[in-house]
Amino acid sequence: MTPFSPVPVFDGHNDVLSRMYRPGxxxxxxxxxxxxxxxxxxxxxxxxxxxxxxxxxxxxxSPTMRPDANGDFVAPAQPQALNDTMAMARLLFDLEARSNGAVSVCRSAADIRSSMDKGAFAAVLHIEGLEAVGNDLDALYVLHQAGLRSLGPVWSRPNIFAHGVPFRFPSSPDIGPGLTEVGKDLIRACNALNILVDLSHMNEKGFWDIAALSQAPLVASHSNAHALCPHSRNLTDRQLDAIRDTGGLVGINFGVLFLRDDGVKNPQTPVERIVDHVAYIADRTGIDHVGLGSDFDGTTVPEELVDASGLPRLIAAFEARGFDRDAIERIAHRNWLSVLERTLGH
Incomplete structure (x- = not known):
């Protein structure tokens, strides 16, 4: 069977800015x-x-990539985190300025649609782990004015807002306490500013605290099905149901650690494992609640994909599994555009 021509992909998570910021x-x-x-x-x-x-x-x-005695990574200090955050945001704005229209920093769903229509790379500024922001949340408001439209309160480490879920296999995501009081203030502020709150590195208690508090769709930008891969970073069926019930979305992570049922970091993992997680969540929640969240430049992906140029191989794998063109387009970009339109505004 001849695969579809490349379908546009809007991806829920990449770490290209962090890669670009590395020394040397x-x-x-x-x-x-x-x-x-x-x-x-x-x-x-x-x-x-x-x-x-x-x-x-x-x-x-983190200042050191070795976890402490509790198995937690140590968060960077707020002044350093703010400096590094500003530097990486500047990289994104420099990309836009030097690209002659080929990269566009988008602040609304309409911006994303316009960029995609023009063939420009539609970049949304996201922060993963909000150590740059202090208790007063002042930096949040300034970053929002600069273009911040999506954030995860934590990476997989504790900070002043919540307790990020540690990397453990096999493990439930129910590790550690939930939101702090300033964490609850953060969620309310994100709702007021129309900033998407990403649940992917939240532990289970934090997830349910946000579910009880937030007025926006629940979104996990780069997480998978715990039923297929019992990693602490993945979502239980009950969490998937909650995301569905709010009109939210799960972006499937391409990282092999979050795809496999044996916890082995094996780049020879077939690309069909990504399709397995999409199919499981689509069957559980409906096709409108699943998308892609590659984690490109932040994890080990199946070597069959190689890099972003290999995405047509994934599209072909969806076709081979029996997904029709409409379903593939929903998974590839339409579901993300829908949830962002309902979260960020038009």
Missing amino acids: QADAVGGFLEGEAGGHIDLPRAHAGGLAGGLCAVYVS
Whole structure:
């Protein structure tokens, strides 16, 4: 069977900004725009694979990547986190400024649709782990004015807002306490500002605290089905049901650690495992509540994909499984555009 021509993909999560911010790169912006050897995403490979845009994460790494005695990573201090966040946001704005219209920083669903229609890469500024913001939330309001439209209160470590779920396999996501009082203030502020709240690194108590408090659709930008892969980062059936009931969305993570049922970091994992998680969640919640959240440039993906240029292989795998064109388009971009329209506004 002849696969579909490339279907535009709007991706729920990538870490290209964090990769570009690593030391030792003479011109990371130029490398992204002109093409480079490393990583998963640059503009030529995005065009080749039909990657039309996505939530581009700012992630500030921990001072040490060794967990403490409790198995938790230590969060960076707020001043350093704010400096690094501003620097990575500037990289995104520099990409837009130097791209001659080929990259667009989008602040609404209408911006995303317009960028995709023009063939520009539609980038939404996202923060993964909000250590840059203090108790007063002042920086949140300034970052929102600069273009921030999506955030995860935590990465997989505790901060002043909540307790991120540690990386454990096999494990339930029910590890640690839920939202703090300032964490609850944060969720209310995000609702008022129309900032999407990403649940992907929340532990289970934090998830349910947000579900009880938030007035927006529940969204996990890059998580998978716990029933198929019992990793702490994945979502239980009960969590999937809650996301469905709010009109929310799960973006399927391409990371092999979150796809496999054996917890092995094996890049030879077939791309069909991604389809398995999409099919499971679609059967559980309905096709309108599942999309893609690759985690490109932030995890080990099936080597069959290679990078963003390999997305047509995933589209072909959906077709081979029996998904029709309408379903594939919903999974690839239409469901993300719908939930962002209802969260960010038109």
